[in-house]
Amino acid sequence: MLSSTEARLAVLIDADNASTSHLEALMNEIATLGRVSVRRAYGDWTKPQLASWKSVLLPHSIQPMQQFAYTSGKNATDSSLIIDAMDLLYTERFDGFCLISSDSDYTRLAQRIREQGLMVYGFGKQHTPKPFMQACDRFTYLEIFEEQNKNSDVDFYDSADMLFSKDNQFKPMDVAIALVKNAIATMADEHGWANIAPVKNYILKVEPDFDARLFHYDKFSDFLKAYPRYFELTERYPNDNNHKVVFVRNRGSNLLADAELTI
Incomplete structure (x- = not known):
């Protein structure tokens, strides 16, 4: 039975x-976010480039939305998707939208939905422009799913600099650790401890495309x-119940200070 508090999503x-x-x-990942009541895929289905989609639409209950490319060089699919998204938004039936694209043209749409x-959950390839990723509450690289399925030889440790500014002089892992340390310090109590759930949420507000799976952690x-050199963890059972809550704090205060990392 579905929870009455489960988020209502449009994909x-x-x-x-x-x-x-x-x-x-991808659909399995979205299922963890809430209940999907609208699933639509937009494109010109008369084109051979979309032939591979036709066999997967019905099994995943995805409705194909036809949009002819009337003018060469103009992306009519973008406009069609945006118009439908706004129509769905105004119904006030949804708690969130999942936008699957690597196109920056949806940046303003994501911003408007958040307003x-x-x-807004974004999903796209690693070459997705940063403005669209930042406009989402959370952004997930599609290559992660290929890596999980062993269908890709992508090394996410090496390519994780997509998370941050390309001109950053520090290694991706150094920047990621600094980002996490900053989040912990921001959310910590007077003893330095912070619940890891709010810490992760804070990180996603700063860097929506942060994902532990980029560094090979589930x-x-x-x-x-x-x-453990940087982080100390402990488990607590607040309110005398059996629900375990994990807390974290930065181990020491000057481990990364000398690096002068800028988030």
């Missing part, structure tokens, strides 16, 4: 800018446990 896919190779893993108080807590 809108720009089929012109997405592939089917990771669709099953309405709804969550969960954020696994990322923290892998670096």
Whole structure:
């Protein structure tokens, strides 16, 4: 039975800018975010480039939305998806939108949805422009699903600099650790401890595309446990119940100070 508090989501896919190779893993990921009541994929289905989509639409209950490319060089799919998204937004039936595309043309759409108080989950390739990623509450690289399925030889440790400014002089892991340390310091109590859930949420507000899986860790807590030099973890059972809550604090205060990392 579905929870009455489960988020109601609309999934809108720009089929012109997405592939089917990771669709099953993508939909499984979205299922963890809430209940999907609208699933639409946009494109010109008369084009051979979208032939691979036709066999996966029905199994995933995705409705194909036809948009002819009337003018060469103009992306009619973008406009069609944006118009439908706004129509759905005004119904006030949804708690969030999942936008699957690597196109920066959806940046303003993501911003507008968030202005309405709804969550925006973005999914796209690593070459997705930063403005679109930053406009989302959370952004997930599609290559992560390929890596999980062993269908890709992408080394996310080496390519994780996509998370941050390309001109950053520090290694991706150094920057990631500094980002986490800053989040812990911001959310910590007077003893330096912070619940890891608010810490992760804070990080995603600063860097929506931060994902522990980029560094080969399944969960954020696994990322923290892998670096005991920087982070100390403890488990608590607040309110005398059996629900475990993990807390973290920075180990020491000057471990990265000399590096003068800038988030």
